[in-house]
Each structure stands twice: as structure tokens, then as C-alpha cells.
Amino acid sequence: MNTITIPDEMELVYSKPETITDTPLHYCPGCTHGVIHRVLMEVVNEMGIAEQTVGVAPVGCSVFAYNYMNIDMQEAAHGRASAVATGIRRVLPEKYVFSYQGDGDLAAIGTAETIHSVNRGENILIVFVNNGIYGMTGGQMAPTTLLGMVTSTTPFGREQSAMGYPIKMTDLVAQLPGAYYVTRQAAYTAATVRKLKKAIEKAFQFQTRKKGTCFIEVVSNCPSGWKMTPIEANDWLEKNMLPMYPLGDLKVPKE
Amino acid sequence: MYQFQYDSTPKLMKGNEALAEAALRAGMQGYFGYPITPQSEVLEYLTEHAPKRKNVVVLQAESEVASINMIYGAAGAGARVMTSSSSPGISLMQEGISYIASAELPCLLVNVQRGGPGLGTIQPSQADYFQATKGGGHGDYHLFVLAPSSVQEMAEHVFLGFHIAEKYRMPSLVLADGALGQMLEKVLLPKDGSLPYAEKSWATTGKTKDRERNIITSLHIDPNKMEMINLQLQDKYRKLKQEIRFEEINTKDADIILVAYGLTARICQKAMDLAKEKGIQVGVVRPITLYPFPYEILSTLAEKASAFLTVEMNAGQMVEDVRLAINGKRPVFFKGRMGGIIPNPEEILLEIETIAEKQQLKNIYA
Amino acid sequence: MIRGTVHIETEICKGCELCIAACPQDSLALSSNINRKGYRYVELVQDNCTGCVNCALVCPDSAITVFRQSKSAVRKIVSASV
């Protein structure tokens, strides 16, 4: 790690947490994955639970999440992260366990595992990164892709008659009695990042109650898949993704 | 070689139940499975009996895909875990098994085979031999494959399977069939708690300050690294050869050697006795480990015996390994029944007689 | 006004410009130089940073460390001005 000297008469107010490794991220410039990784690890660091936390990486752009998060981690098969997290948490019932999954991973190939993990009320945190596209494989349509949105497999825009509707996985999950805390957040402005951090904090705190699954959707960008600059992508996210996927809590436990 | 310790008195049990009870006695910490005939008794037995023990998780998953990935997670977290299914369910697990083999996670898988392809039949079969021994899923990997032929071995192979899985950090598979799962026999169970736990410093149990983080993954983007992982796996499979197990019956003076595993090996013994009455000297080789396969003993026997007959409940799968072992030194014949039909000793005898005639053995002995 | 400053790890910066958009003070801009990976990186171009942390929060690559005038230093300035 590079040492940075604190300027005279100044104090450190923000730096990367030690739960994030020094490995440079492989993500495209401006990709939300990096922000979400850091916020997750900030919470783990500040709560002092790094030694008790096991994470599960998906198949998707964040497949290498374990290179960046300085904790014990497993890399799951495509769509199966919540089943893998179930296996871990069931045999390590006192640990904090989370899965980190993209929308293709969680809402297409892994729909069954997602629904049933939450329905069983597994005491895990599921972080659902919704960027409306398959980033890793080169920008194909995801189940969350907006109607009319152009992707490499919907070159004329997603058409409902052929490809159905964008799936609101978080709304579905919130219906399940096994879900304990369900919220939809974002990470494209400083304010949304601050709120996301609060949500992740709550979710980790709730895990010790053993009352069910915590589920946090993060509406995200994919500048490369969307073929936009990061600034344009965040703009587009606000104008197009948020009306479809409005931010806020969908299910909050009584304190 | 692994030494079993046994109870002092035998019990009368169904194969599937003996297997499930053995899993509890072997200190299994997690079971994840999905119902399918003819092995649902395993999950049923465990859901009934596991709660009497401390720290045993038994979970009915939403599918075999989910159960195998729960196995991945729990095995990666260092627990002794098992899943069981029957043919179609095992097919569904193949991607996960490939990941488990690549990530070098110890666990026990059980396939109580039924007839296929497709939804097939719920009657016993041995048609998953290729799937079990040649990979099954994608990539160059193997499982340690055990083929029980009695309720006694249904229980013993659970212990042996866990033992080898942890010794070599790889998945073991007990390849049984519907008849073995359902049949009631006397069994001397291995002693409760007689299988020590292996040390698992690689498991993801939470990164303590005194060690680097543990990562369970099968992803190695750099082809050089991926080839190195493959070489390590191949090295492991070479070492695994010291675990080869087989049974030889009357092979010493046999002219015809029957090669069969599991249920069909028992029927072959009966056919062997019938052949003896007809004056034909027949022996039986029963591979107990299907991977690694006991090539050597067959190759040695080919020096003396004049022909081989492989009997399977499939269209001819293990026979390919037998032919590899014999390497053209002697003719290798095949008798198979499919679709869930168990061959009877008489039809095997008929086959033996035809071979004896072809090899002109009959006139020697008649 | 509270004074702050940022340290930008220029070799890690990918020049996504999200921090520039997030900075309420317009303190940041893309450099005309490029780093070893070929990205134009971000640098502090004005001495008006308040240490609000916004830039670091939106930075996907954790390239930004933020400092703020320490409380004792603030107190010193306050007492000097009375």
C-alpha cells in the first residue's frame, strides 16, 4: 500500500478501508461495481466483523470480487450464489454471510435459488446489482433490461411482445415472508452512496437477529454495455432506470 | 488402507437407510438434497434422525442444482457434507460437481441409479457409469467412484468415501442402484464417530488476522495457471491409484472371467456357480472402485484366462475399460440389460456357454 | 470556510470523471497528462476543497483519500481571528 502523508494541520477524513485490497479493479471506468464493493467492505471494516464474514462472488463482471474484498470468499457458479451462501451460513450459523450478484445471475439463471433462499428466510444478505444488462458477456439483454432499450441481443430495442417485461425482482422478493429487510438503493451520487451504506449497515446488524433474509438492490450503471460515458450513464440511470426501479425501502422490520 | 471399526451386533436395514445412518455415524455435518425415487429414503431417514444429534444440518433444497451448490458452499466452509440423488438429479448436478472438483472440495455424492435416458424408469440401472467415471460435467476431472454391491457396503462406502474425499480434497461418489437402495439385508454398521475429521486450513471460516484470506474458486483466467491447476489435478488422480479396490472370486483356475460391479456382480456369482455345474471354470472380478479402475488385475488375469465377459445393466459402458485393460490379449464379450431390467443368472449362463463353445472350452470340460 | 484537500492515486485513476461531477467546489479536473495505463487522470486544480468527501464516495476505484483541517487547527484560526 502506498503511504500517503497527512498534510500539516489536516486530519484524515476518508480513505479506502483495509478490507479492500490494493489490487487494481478490473472494472471499466465509472462502473458502479467498484463503489458497491467499497461500501460493503467499509461497513464490514467499521463493524469490526471482517473475521466473521464470508462473501460469495457470482459469475458476471464481479466474478473477481474476491480479489478486491480482503475477507474469506467463495466464487459460485452462475446464478447459484445464494445457494452457496445458504450452504455456508447453514454450517457456520454464527458468521455473517453475503452474496453479491448481478441481474443476469440473480434474476435470470438464478431466479429459483433467489426466490427459495429468501423464502426459507436464510439469514444472509443478498446484494443485487441491477445494471439492466449482461456486462460480462458483452452487453446482451438482461431480464431487467428496460423496454425499448438497445442491447446486443435486442438490436432494435427490447420489445415486450417477444421478450416480455423488465422483471422487478426486488418487488417479488419483498412479497415473501422469509424476507426481513428489502430495499432498493443506488450508488451514482454521494448522497445515494451514503444511503446505500446505511442500508448495508442495517442489513449486517439484522443478520444477528436471525429473522430472515436481507435483500438490497443497487440500481447501477454499465457504461460499456450502455455505450455511454460514465457521466452520461449515471444521467441515463436517473432518468430511465429510476422511474422503473424507484429507490426506497420495500420492507422494513419493526425495530 | 482405511480400517473400519464396527458395531458388535448387526441390524436389518434397507440400503438407503443404512447409507443414511452411516452418514450420521461418519460425522456428516450437512446434507442437502431433493427427493427422487429410488433414493428418497435417504432424505426421509435423515430428516427424522438428524435432529437427535447436535450440529447436523439437513435441508431439502428446491432442486438438485441448488443442493449441489449448497454442498459447494458448505464444503468450502469446511463442513463434512453429502448429497444423494438418482440419475436425472445427478445429471442436473454436473456443472456444480465440475466446480467442486476444480475447487478441490471434499464431499460425498450418492447416485442410486435408475434406468434412462430421459425420465426413464424408476427400476435399477447401471447406465451412469460413463457419467460417473469419465467426468460427467465439463473439464478434465474425476471423482473417486465406489460401487457397493450389498447393504453392508452401502454403509461402509459412506465412511470410505468421506475418508478419501478429505484425504485427497476431492468429491467421492457412491454409485449404487435402485435395487441396492431398496433391498433389506443384514448390516454391521461402522461405529459411531469412528471417522476423524481432516484438518481444513483452506476453508472459508472467516479470515483471522494470522492468515491470508481463503478463497474457494475454480476460475483461473490465465491459461498457464489453469494448466498448472490441471496438472495438479492429474497428479492427484495418479496418486489416487493406491486406493484401487476390487474383489476376486475363483479367478485362479478360471477360463472365463466375468467382470461386473454392484448388483450385477452378485448375479454373476450365481451364474458362476451354475457354470461350474456344467463343467465350465468361471471366475468373477468385481471392481469396487470404478475410478480409479482396477486395470492391472484384469491385465494380469488375461495371461491365463481365455475370455472375459462383462455384465452390466446398460448398453456396454464398463466393458470399454475392461477392453482397455485386456488390450486385445483375449476376447472380451458383453452381456447387458437396459431400461431397468436386472439380468438373471440363467441368461448369463447362456452367454457363458456360448463363449465356451466359441473358445472351444466346452469340449475340454464336457 | 473549512479547508480540505484530496490525494488522488493517479496510477489507479481511470479518468471516469464521476468525482469531477460530484465535487460541489469544482476543485477537480482531468489532467492533460496520462498515467501508465493510458488514462487521463484527475487532479486538484483549485485550492478551494472543503474536504466534503463527495468525490471519494463516488470513486469506483477508491483512488481518493480526503483530508480536512483538523479541529485544533480550526480552533487556532478562530482564536486568531478574534
Ligand SMILES: Cc1ncc(C[n+]2csc(CCOP(=O)(O)OP(=O)(O)O)c2C)c(N)n1
Ligand atoms: C452456466 C453459464 N451460462 C452462461 C455463462 C456466461 N455468462 C457469464 S456472466 C453472464 C451474465 C452476467 O450478467 P449479470 O449477472 O447481469 O452481471 P454483470 O456482468 O452485468 O455485472 C453470462 C450469461 C456462464 N458463465 N455460465
Ligand code: SF4
Ligand atoms: S461491462 Fe459494465 S458492469 Fe462490467 S465492468 Fe464494464 S461497466 Fe461494469
Ligand code: SF4
Ligand atoms: S472533497 Fe469535496 S470539495 Fe474536495 S475535491 Fe472532493 S468533492 Fe471536491
